[in-house]
Amino acid sequence: MKKLGRNDHCWCGSGRKYKACHMAFDEKIEHYALQRHIVPGHDLIKTPEQIEGIRQSSKLNIAILDEIADKIHIGMSTEEIDRIVVDMTKQMGGISATLGYEGYPKSVCTSINEVVCHGIPDPERLLQDGDIVNVDVSTIYNGYFSDSSRMFMLGDVAPETKKLVQVARECIDIGLEQVKPWNFLGDMAQAINDHARANGYSIVREIGGHGVGLDFHEEPFVSFVTSRGTEMLMVPGMVFTIEPMVNMGKADIYIDDADGWTVYTEDGKPSAQWEVTVVVTEEGYEILTY
Numbered sequence: 001m002k003k004l005g006r007n008d009h010c011w012c013g014s015g016r017k018y019k020a021c022h023m024a025f026d027e028k029i030e031h032y033a034l035q036r037h038i039v040p041g042h043d044l045i046k047t048p049e050q051i052e053g054i055r056q057s058s059k060l061n062i063a064i065l066d067e068i069a070d071k072i073h074i075g076m077s078t079e080e081i082d083r084i085v086v087d088m089t090k091q092m093g094g095i096s097a098t099l100g101y102e103g104y105p106k107s108v109c110t111s112i113n114e115v116v117c118h119g120i121p122d123p124e125r126l127l128q129d130g131d132i133v134n135v136d137v138s139t140i141y142n143g144y145f146s147d148s149s150r151m152f153m154l155g156d157v158a159p160e161t162k163k164l165v166q167v168a169r170e171c172i173d174i175g176l177e178q179v180k181p182w183n184f185l186g187d188m189a190q191a192i193n194d195h196a197r198a199n200g201y202s203i204v205r206e207i208g209g210h211g212v213g214l215d216f217h218e219e220p221f222v223s224f225v226t227s228r229g230t231e232m233l234m235v236p237g238m239v240f241t242i243e244p245m246v247n248m249g250k251a252d253i254y255i256d257d258a259d260g261w262t263v264y265t266e267d268g269k270p271s272a273q274w275e276v277t278v279v280v281t282e283e284g285y286e287i288l289t290y
């Protein structure tokens with residue numbers, strides 16, 4: 001990339017001179033890069049217009065999850081959850097990001113109990129008393145992507161399973177405390193992993209969060225098992241998901257051979273996950289999917 005002159009227009013599209021806009025910012029990032037830190041490229045830094053687009057997309061994403069929260073009940077099939085997502089998405093003028101994504105056959109992921117993620121809605125799978133289910137919705141609106149998920153508990157859930165769901169929720173809040181400019185993704189990861197481990201749980205290593213907004217899965221890969229001071233530097237304008245998969249037992253997982261998607265815990269114990277899309281701001285963060 002050509003180095004910008006002080007009086008050139010800034011790369012961010014503000015129309016201002018580079019020296020009055022992102023020059024000091026770039027110098028600060030360069031300083032971290034020289035210390036061998038992983039730093040974001042300009043393509044990962046969203047403009048205010050793009051962030052507004054992702055915010056609007058997130059509104060649909062949340063409305064869909066709110067509707068599911070309203071309608072979910074024992075005896076309902078996971079296919080019916082898919083139906084709600086299909087109908088709501090269409091009604092609001094959005095598109096499901098999962099339908100057809102690398103051949104994924106449905107508009108939402110529904111992951112029950114020992115299913116870690118990517119559970120495929122199925123007319124035969126009825127929600128039962130005591131189930132915990134993650135509903136993961138990914139939405140495209142006006143070309144912008146948003147992604148979030150929540151846990152739902154049906155009927156009489158075992159106390160130890162309730163605690164798993166609760167701790168997975170706390171992991172999001174504890175991770176968010178670390179989201180601010182000039183922190184590292186590893187600061188967030190370690191805070192989350194420490195909290196899970198302190199409760200006797202483990203976090204899935206192979207699957208994590210991701211940059212999101214202009215595409216479904218952008219850089220960086222967001223791990224929740226890495227250490228403080230490592231992984232990508234966070235700077236204002238970065239948008240990514242926080243979505244640790246918290247296992248009651250061991251972290252090991254496997255993918256269903258038959259459907260090629262459903263991810264299970266190796267030990268058959270339950271797994272819980274919440275997901276938010278966040279943007280790094282000057283002050284810290286804004287959750288787009290709340």
Ligand code: MF3
Nearest residue numbers: 098101104109118136138147
């Ligand atoms: N929504 C998931 C995520 O958080 C991705 C699911 S990909 C799918 O990244 F194709 F399986 F839906």
Ligand code: CO
Nearest residue numbers: 147209241243
């Ligand atoms: Co995601």
